[in-house]
Amino acid sequence: MPSIDSKDVKKIVVACDAGMGSSVMLASQLRKSLKGLPVEVEHTPVNSIPADADVIVCHAGLADRARASAPGTLLVPFQLFIGDPAVTKLVSTMKNGGTINA
Amino acid sequence: MPDAAPLPLDPRAIRLDAEAGSRDDAIRQCGETLLAVGAIDEAYIATMIERERSISTYVGEGVAIPHGTLAGKDAVHHDAISVLRFPGGVDWDGEPVVLCVGIAARDDGHVRLLSELAQILLDPERAKALRETADAAEVFRLLQPAADE
Numbered sequence: 646m647p648s649i650d651s652k653d654v655k656k657i658v659v660a661c662d663a664g665m666g667s668s669v670m671l672a673s674q675l676r677k678s679l680k681g682l683p684v685e686v687e688h689t690p691v692n693s694i695p696a697d698a699d700v701i702v703c704h705a706g707l708a709d710r711a712r713a714s715a716p717g718t719l720l721v722p723f724q725l726f727i728g729d730p731a732v733t734k735l736v737s738t739m740k741n742g743g744t745i746n747a
Numbered sequence: 748m749p750d751a752a753p754l755p756l757d758p759r760a761i762r763l764d765a766e767a768g769s770r771d772d773a774i775r776q777c778g779e780t781l782l783a784v785g786a787i788d789e790a791y792i793a794t795m796i797e798r799e800r801s802i803s804t805y806v807g808e809g810v811a812i813p814h815g816t817l818a819g820k821d822a823v824h825h826d827a828i829s830v831l832r833f834p835g836g837v838d839w840d841g842e843p844v845v846l847c848v849g850i851a852a853r854d855d856g857h858v859r860l861l862s863e864l865a866q867i868l869l870d871p872e873r874a875k876a877l878r879e880t881a882d883a884a885e886v887f888r889l890l891q892p893a894a895d896e
Binding site: 669 | 805806808812813815816817819820850855858862
């Protein structure tokens with residue numbers, strides 16, 4: 646299982662199908678939550694995840710496509726666009742330090 | 748007053764007394780409203796329904812944000828949002844939806860508005876205000892990004 650130390654995370658990518666709706670909303674939330682940390686948050690379509698992404702955040706229903714598009718990159722799947730526990734945990738690990746696991 | 752870029756929300760794209768018999772009907776109405784303001788080709792509406800069937804756009808607090816697929820992007824003329832309120836509620840795969848924010852986007856014109864919507868949804872009081880208002884001016888006021896006030 647891939648894992649990464651929070652201080653090595655420079656880019657988090659929120660992936661969705663069209664990059665139009667929910668991923669935009671979640672990316673803006675993540676940006677706000679992680680403000681002040683040296684990490685970039687982007688939103689992109691699931692089939693064009695940039696190669697330098699350290700962590701991918703995407704809806705559980707898109708996880709297979711995200712894995713196929715960026716094999717080997719740590720993936721955090723979520724179910725809820727607002728207030729998902731997996732996303733909350735990612736934010737707290739980024740802030741407090743620690744290891745992020747898939 | 749700072750000059751904020753206008754929101755991609757046309758007053759004609761706000762309908763606060765809509766009624767829908769089903770989720771797909773509600774999505775179609777969101778799409779037809781985007782069509783009426785010239786933001787999309789009709790073909791986009793089918794991709795909105797297709798997207799909803801793969802992954803729900805329900806985002807919590809009685810709000811859904813239907814939008815098309817990546818393939819549907821070609822049918823978008825300009826970034827636009829429609830706001831439809833269904834006071835009678837719509838069954839959204841078991842979740843009761845009262846407010847739909849339909850999205851058509853080519854670029855990032857809608858990002859500020861979605862970002863503000865996310866902030867509203869994290870605040871149950873403001874979410875309730877948005878769900879319950881029957882006043883289009885109030886919808887504008889609530890969705891206006893706070894930094895521009």
